[in-house]
Structure formats: C-alpha cells, structure tokens
Amino acid sequence: xxxxxxxxxxxxxxxxxxxxxxxxxxxxxxxxxxxxxxxxxxxxxxxxxxxxxxxxxxxxxxxxxxxxxxxxxxxxxxxxxxxxxxxxxxxxxxxxxxxxxxxxxxxxxxxxxxxxxxxxxxxx
Amino acid sequence: xxxxxxxxxxxxxxxxxxxxxxxxxxxxxxxxxxxxxxxxxxxxxxxxxxxxxxxxxxxxxxxxxxxxxxxxxxxxxxxxxxxxxxxxxxxxxxxxxxxxxxxxxxxxxxxxxxxxxxxxxxxxxxxxxxxxxxxxxxxxxxxxxxxxxxxxxxxxxxxxxxxxxxxxxxxxxxxxxxxxxxxxxxxxxxxxxxxxxxxxxxxxxxxxxxxxxxxxxxxxxxxxxxxxxxxxxxxxxxxxxxxxxxxxxxxxxxxxxxxxxxxxxxxxxxxxxxxxxxxxxxxxxxxxxxxxxxxxxxxxxxxxxxxxxxxxxxxxxxxxxxxxxxxxxxxxxxxxxxxxxxxxxxxxxxxxxxxxxxxxxxxxxxxxxxxxxxxxxxxxxxxxxxxxxxxxxxxxxxxxxxxxxxxxxxxxxxxxxxxxxxxxxxxxxxxxxxxxxxxxxxxxxxxxxxxxxxxxxxxxxxxxxxxxxxxxxxxxxxxx
Numbered sequence: 389x390x391x392x393x394x395x396x397x398x399x400x401x402x403x404x405x406x407x408x409x410x411x412x413x414x415x416x417x418x419x420x421x422x423x424x425x426x427x428x429x430x431x432x433x434x435x436x437x438x439x440x441x442x443x444x445x446x447x448x449x450x451x452x453x454x455x456x457x458x459x460x461x462x463x464x465x466x467x468x469x470x471x472x473x474x475x476x477x478x479x480x481x482x483x484x485x486x487x488x489x490x491x492x493x494x495x496x497x498x499x500x501x502x503x504x505x506x507x508x509x510x511x512x
Numbered sequence: 513x514x515x516x517x518x519x520x521x522x523x524x525x526x527x528x529x530x531x532x533x534x535x536x537x538x539x540x541x542x543x544x545x546x547x548x549x550x551x552x553x554x555x556x557x558x559x560x561x562x563x564x565x566x567x568x569x570x571x572x573x574x575x576x577x578x579x580x581x582x583x584x585x586x587x588x589x590x591x592x593x594x595x596x597x598x599x600x601x602x603x604x605x606x607x608x609x610x611x612x613x614x615x616x617x618x619x620x621x622x623x624x625x626x627x628x629x630x631x632x633x634x635x636x637x638x639x640x641x642x643x644x645x646x647x648x649x650x651x652x653x654x655x656x657x658x659x660x661x662x663x664x665x666x667x668x669x670x671x672x673x674x675x676x677x678x679x680x681x682x683x684x685x686x687x688x689x690x691x692x693x694x695x696x697x698x699x700x701x702x703x704x705x706x707x708x709x710x711x712x713x714x715x716x717x718x719x720x721x722x723x724x725x726x727x728x729x730x731x732x733x734x735x736x737x738x739x740x741x742x743x744x745x746x747x748x749x750x751x752x753x754x755x756x757x758x759x760x761x762x763x764x765x766x767x768x769x770x771x772x773x774x775x776x777x778x779x780x781x782x783x784x785x786x787x788x789x790x791x792x793x794x795x796x797x798x799x800x801x802x803x804x805x806x807x808x809x810x811x812x813x814x815x816x817x818x819x820x821x822x823x824x825x826x827x828x829x830x831x832x833x834x835x836x837x838x839x840x841x842x843x844x845x846x847x848x849x850x851x852x853x854x855x856x857x858x859x860x861x862x863x864x865x866x867x868x869x870x871x872x873x874x875x876x877x878x879x880x881x882x883x884x885x886x887x888x889x890x891x892x893x894x895x896x897x898x899x900x901x902x903x904x905x906x907x908x909x910x911x912x913x914x915x916x917x918x919x920x921x922x923x924x925x926x927x928x929x930x931x932x933x934x935x936x937x938x939x940x941x942x943x944x945x946x947x948x949x950x951x952x953x954x955x956x957x958x959x960x961x962x963x964x965x966x967x968x969x970x971x972x973x974x975x976x977x978x979x980x981x982x983x984x985x986x987x988x989x990x991x992x
Contacts, residue, residue, distance in 0.1 A: 418926065423981040446977050447920040448678070471982070512892060512926075 392495055393504035394455040407456050410483040414508045419445040422474040425467040432460045436494050456494045458487040514988050515563050519553040570971040572915055578941050582886045582918040582930025585755045585777035593840035602839050607831035611816055618815035621808045624842045632771045633764020634794030638803045640833040645679040647772030647791025652687035653825045655717040655746045657802040667716035675700040675725045675922045699879050700726035700924055702736055711743040721750035723884035725922040737767025754778045756861055756885035759854030769796050779841035790837040804828045859935035860885040867933050870946035874953050878925045886932035888925050895927050900956040900963050902927045908966035912948045
C-alpha cells in the first residue's frame with residue numbers, strides 16, 4: 389500500500405480508489421492534546437487543498453486540508469468519543485476519513501516519507 | 513469548596529426585626545408558585561466574608577504583580593477610576609430613569625465618544641458593545657449593512673490574516689461572512705501580492721490589527737487601505753493593539769473605516785476575564801447611519817438618545833452598554849490628558865523593546881526588528897534542545913510569583929510566548945522578570961523535571977485542561 393504526505397501535514401494511504409486520510413505524527417505533536425474532532429458528513433465532496441474538516445486541541449482549532457479530491461466514504465466514528473486517538477496513534481487507529489478519489493493522479497503531487505521528513509525539519 | 517457546600521441549614525447573616533406590618537398573601541396563580549424553596553446557601557456573615565476573602569487571596573491580578581499577558585494589555589488600573597465609578601450619581605442611577613434625569617451620565621457617554629473619536633480619527637461611535645469580540649461582531653454587521661444598503665449582494669467574503677486574533681474570523685463568520693485566510697510574510701505582515709490575489713468584488717472587508725500580533729507596525733498600511741478601497745471593500749481595525757500608537761497615529765488617518773476599541777485594555781478599565789468590558793465601535797461618517805441605536809447626541813445643551821436611524825443594525829446590547837466601565841475610561845483620559853496618553857504609548861513601546869533586548873540574550877525572538885508594545889519569543893529551538901515545552905515555562909513562572917505571558921499565540925510562530933509588559937511597569941520589574949525567565953531556561957537545561965512538573969506553589973497544580981474542554985462542568989449541582 390502506498391503512503392504519501394501533504395505539505396500541510398496530512399497523510400494518505402491508498403487501496404484501489406480509496407484513500408485513508410489522517411494527520412501526521414509531526415502534526416499531532418504540534419497541535420497538542422486533541423479535544424474534539426469535527427468530522428465531515430459522509431458524502432461530502434472535496435477538492436484537493438480545500439478544508440476537509442477541523443481538529444480542536446487545547447492550543448487551537450486547526451483546519452485539515454483534503455490531500456486528494458473525491459467523496460467522503462466513511463469517517464472514523466471512534467473519534468467522537470476518543471479524540472485522543474489522534475494523539476496516540478495518528479497514522480493508525482487515529483485515521484480521520486476515507487475518500488473515494490476522483491483523480492488518483494493527484495497522488496503524484498504528494499511527498500513520500502523521506503521528502504516529508506525533510507519538509508518537517510525545514511519547518512521546525 | 514463552593515459556598516453551597518459550606519451552607520448549614522438555618523444559619524443566617526441577617527435577621528429581620530419584628531414588624532408591625534401585617535403579613536398578606538399576594539394573588540399569584542398557583543401554577544406560578546414554586547413548590548420548593550430555592551436552594552440558596554445559608555451562612556453567617558463571617559463565613560461569607562472569609563469565603564470570598566480566601567478566594568480573592570488565591571487570585572492573581574495586576575494589583576498583586578507583573579502580568580505580561582501579550583495582546584491583553586494588562587496595564588495597571590488606577591484607583592481613581594474606582595472612586596469616580598462608585599460616585600452615587602453614577603452607581604445609583606437606573607437606565608429606566610427618563611433621560612432628562614440622567615443628563616450627567618449621557619454627557620459622560622457623549623464626551624467619551626468624542627474623546628475616542630478624536631484619538632482614533634473616526635467620525636462617530638457606539639459605546640454599546642460589551643467587550644472586544646462583541647465590538648468586532650458589531651463592526652462586521654455594520655460592514656454587511658453597508659454593502660447590502662447599496663444593493664451590493666455579492667460581497668460575502670471577509671479577509672482575515674493568519675496572524676489575526678482568533679476572534680476575528682469567528683466574528684466575521686457570526687455576521688454571515690465566509691472567512692478567507694490571508695497568508696502573512698515571515699514577519700507576520702500583510703503580503704501585498706497575496707492581498708491583491710484575494711481582493712475581488714466578492715470581498716466585503718479586510719480585518720487588520722496594527723501593530724500586528726508580532727508587535728510590528730504594518731508599514732504598508734496606506735497602500736493596503738488604497739488596495740482595499742479600490743476593490744470596493746472596507747477596512748476594519750481591531751483595536752487590541754491600540755496601546756502601541758495611542759496619541760501618535762490614528763487608525764482613521766491610516767484609512768480604516770471601522771474601528772473597535774477595548775476600554776478594558778487601552779483605557780485602563782479592569783479586565784473582568786468574563787466580567788464587564790467595553791468594546792466601542794467607531795466609524796467614518798459614511799457608515800454612521802448603520803450604528804446601533806440609540807446613538808447619544810447633543811442638541812440645545814441637552815444630551816439625548818437618538819433612535820431615528822432607519823438603517824441602523826439595531827441594538828447590540830441592552831440600555832447604554834457597560835456604563836461604569838465608560839466612567840473609568842473617561843476618568844483615565846481626563847487624568848492622563850493628551851500628553852499623558854501619548855507618553856503612555858511611548859513608554860509601552862520602550863518597555864517592550866527593553867524587555868525584548870534583555871530576553872533576546874537567552875531566547876530567540878520571532879522577529880529581530882524593533883517592536884511596538886509587545887513581542888513574541890520563538891521557543892522552538894529551546895524546546896528542541898531541552899525537551900521542555902513553552903507551556904512548562906509558563907507554569908514555572910507562576911512559582912516565581914509572576915503571571916505567565918500568552919503562549920501558543922500567534923499561531924504563525926511555533927512554541928510562541930507573547931510578552932506585553934505595558935507602560936506601567938518599572939525598569940526594576942522588567943529586570944526581575946528577565947532574570948526569572950533566564951533562571952527557568954537554566955533550570956530547563958540542568959533539571960528539566962522541575963520545570964516539567966511546575967507549578968508547586970499555586971493553590972492548584974496543573975489543571976486537566978483536556979478533560980475540562982472535553983467534559984466541561986458548567987454549573988454546580990448539589991449531591992443527593
């Protein structure tokens with residue numbers, strides 16, 4: 389399975405036409421303790437780079453941007469009761485949504501793990 | 513322990529004397545009568561006094577010590593303000609009294625409005641809004657009413673820089689605008705190219721604060737104003753940072769159309785932290801017809817509330833707003849005078865730059881430029897080196913008996929610590945604060961656990977802010 393990162397600190401993992409989306413470990417560390425995850429409606433259509441949803445931490449409310457265009461197929465309902473999963477396991481159990489991609493070519497514009505790591509170091 | 517938990521059934525602080533007045537039942541319909549007496553606390557007078565004195569002694573305030581909470585302008589609140597606000601003529605009147613009988617109060621409102629218009633360079637003003645964010649909402653509603661009155665229905669966007677106070681996008685959204693965020697330059701200033709790209713005939717207003725949240729003066733402000741006006745939009749001034757420029761430059765002269773102020777910041781009324789503030793909104797003459805009703809006016813040596821503004825956005829607050837806060841601001845302006853106010857802003861800037869220079873010797877500053885009334889420490893390198901977070905430093909400061917600065921704001925600086933000393937602090941206090949901060953940085957390097965587990969000397973240790981946010985308890989419920 390292919391895993392890629394956006395410069396805005398979202399990750400996508402792709403299986404066929406479905407992309408699972410979350411925020412990176414770097415992002416959760418910067419946010420601090422997450423207290424509320426404002427999940428989008430299933431069926432919401434998003435364009436790459438647009439606001440997908442927002443996450444509220446003890447520090448701030450931050451937008452999560454759609455790393456790919458498509459339709460929201462599923463949201464991680466567990467986060468309604470356990471928003472802390474985003475901190476504990478951001479790139480696993482703390483995933484946010486699954487998106488049915490309309491343009492898989494967009495994945496080419498995202499960073500692989502090495503390039504993303506470098507991007508984070510620059511941002512520090 | 514709350515005062516309810518200290519209650520003992522039957523205990524009293526006051527006993528009514530025997531009376532010759534005959535007891536009589538009132539004719540209240542049965543269904544309106546409560547079945548059970550209200551559960552009010554029952555205590556003796558010393559119990560009550562001790563309870564609140566104890567709470568007051570646990571509180572930290574600017575009367576107790578240094579309070580460099582960036583962006584909040586925690587300047588000292590002169591006690592003469594309390595004296596005037598407590599005068600019977602002000603404190604014992606009621607807004608339902610006919611305005612002919614409260615001429616003195618209306619005169620204060622009118623003259624304060626005139627003073628503030630002069631200070632900000634605006635033409636008219638409302639003093640109704642109860643605090644800063646309420647003033648922002650009022651300003652946004654005025655911007656909306658203005659565009660709609662011209663039949664311009666396309667303008668649905670409010671531009672807000674990414675360095676803005678969080679209340680700015682919230683107020684714009686509350687007023688029905690779609691908020692578009694403007695990316696700032698490295699210094700947190702407006703990026704003219706970015707602004708140009710985002711301006712269109714759909715933009716209603718640009719919200720700005722000057723100096724900005726990094727404490728830097730927006731040097732291109734006249735160019736920005738021209739661009740915004742050429743695009744048919746309005747320019748809004750968030751008065752949070754007025755203390756840096758009061759008496760020296762006026763937002764109205766920079767090209768701002770709408771201005772909100774915080775009397776509880778710049779004009780020395782106390783911060784209630786949820787209690788009464790006051791957020792006047794000033795406008796240029798072409799927007800005056802949209803101000804909330806009533807506007808206080810003067811004719812034939814009489815002051816009166818003018819309700820005849822058909823295009824007004826309506827009331828935003830009951831009666832006249834938080835009147836006694838206005839009395840305090842009015843007192844402040846009169847006691848300081850023009851030269852005093854100018855001197856205050858000058859000293860606020862001098863104090864900030866003095867402290868910035870001291871702190872820059874052991875922590876990074878977000879922008880190396882000369883600042884205005886406040887500056888932002890960029891703690892990211894410190895955090896990387898020590899593993900101690902800026903939040904830990906803030907908590908440790910409490911052990912040394914000073915208030916922590918604002919942390920994690922503005923969002924454009926990671927690990928931000930925003931410091932605003934204000935003009936009322938002496939060089940000794942600034943030296944002391946810098947020394948304490950340096951010592952904590954030293955502790956973070958040598959004994960980090962001490963800092964990570966602070967505070968130790970406060971009435972409560974670290975609060976569980978995660979649970980407090982996730983499961984807030986809004987009110988006390990008696991057990992059983």
